Amino acid sequence: MRLNYVETGPADAPVVLLGSSLGADQGMWAPQVDVLAKRFRVVAFDHRGHGGSEVPDGPYTIDDLGGDVVELLDTLEVEQASYVGISLGGAVGLWLAQNAPDRFHRFALLCPPSNPAENPQMWTERAAQVRAEGTQAIVDATLGRWFLPEFKDTEPVRRMLLDCPAEGYAACCEALSTTNLLPGLSTITAPVLLITAESDTSVPPETVVPLATQIPGAHLEIIENAAHLVTYSHPEVINPLLLAHLG
Numbered sequence: 541m542r543l544n545y546v547e548t549g550p551a552d553a554p555v556v557l558l559g560s561s562l563g564a565d566q567g568m569w570a571p572q573v574d575v576l577a578k579r580f581r582v583v584a585f586d587h588r589g590h591g592g593s594e595v596p597d598g599p600y601t602i603d604d605l606g607g608d609v610v611e612l613l614d615t616l617e618v619e620q621a622s623y624v625g626i627s628l629g630g631a632v633g634l635w636l637a638q639n640a641p642d643r644f645h646r647f648a649l650l651c652p653p654s655n656p657a658e659n660p661q662m663w664t665e666r667a668a669q670v671r672a673e674g675t676q677a678i679v680d681a682t683l684g685r686w687f688l689p690e691f692k693d694t695e696p697v698r699r700m701l702l703d704c705p706a707e708g709y710a711a712c713c714e715a716l717s718t719t720n721l722l723p724g725l726s727t728i729t730a731p732v733l734l735i736t737a738e739s740d741t742s743v744p745p746e747t748v749v750p751l752a753t754q755i756p757g758a759h760l761e762i763i764e765n766a767a768h769l770v771t772y773s774h775p776e777v778i779n780p781l782l783l784a785h786l787g
């Protein structure tokens with residue numbers, strides 16, 4: 541699988557991978573990249589079916605999405621990296637922490653859905669809607685979940701969602717419909733920073749807070765007055781937390 545990625549920062553610095561949310565591309569990390577690139581070789585990538593990555597026909601699985609990231613490390617000839625992921629990218633991070641522990645130093649997982657398979661119908665219906673009508677059918681509702689009304693700079697994210705290939709978006713919804721990462725949480729050995737947003741209706745804090753006791757040694761931060769895409773709306777809060785955790 542050929543994943544699109546953008547590298548920033550010194551080539552000899554420790555590597556940090558950035559995994560995006562459903563329907564967005566690596567450009568969503570713009571508020572983080574320059575800050576992280578002062579210390580790290582930052583590799584912001586597009587999941588399969590998203591941005592400039594290949595768009596195979598779905599359905600995809602979480603094994604596909606996680607396996608793509610391991611393959612990306614191989615392509616980059618990087619033995620070990622740290623990983624920051626939000627939303628779908630956070631679920632992929634939970635998979636990597638459980639299935640490829642030897643390839644990662646540390647994880648920062650923001651608003652990660654840990655058991656979206658709990659409500660498979662919601663995801664398969666959304667997949668069918670997007671295949672039939674395109675991503676424009678879900679853009680307004682998505683932005684309504686991702687940002688509080690007072691956050692106005694949503695246009696770049698709207699553009700990303702509209703540009704996302706319908707098949708890629710739908711196939712990732714199908715991946716979520718079969719994903720349950722709860723059983724393996726206690727096997728995670730890497731240091732994990734969990735971040736949840738107080739007003740996140742996509743991945744509510746009630747589903748993230750318990751992970752902090754189920755993942756050994758995990759550290760939890762709850763961001764007040766913020767919704768799902770907290771990296772984009774609150775970089776002044778998130779960036780220092782990421783730098784402190786990634787070391």
Ligand SMILES: O=C(O)CC1=CCC(=O)O1
Nearest residue numbers: 562627628653685742743
């Ligand atoms: O609200 C959304 O569409 C974003 C999302 C991706 C995974 C998830 O659980 O929510």
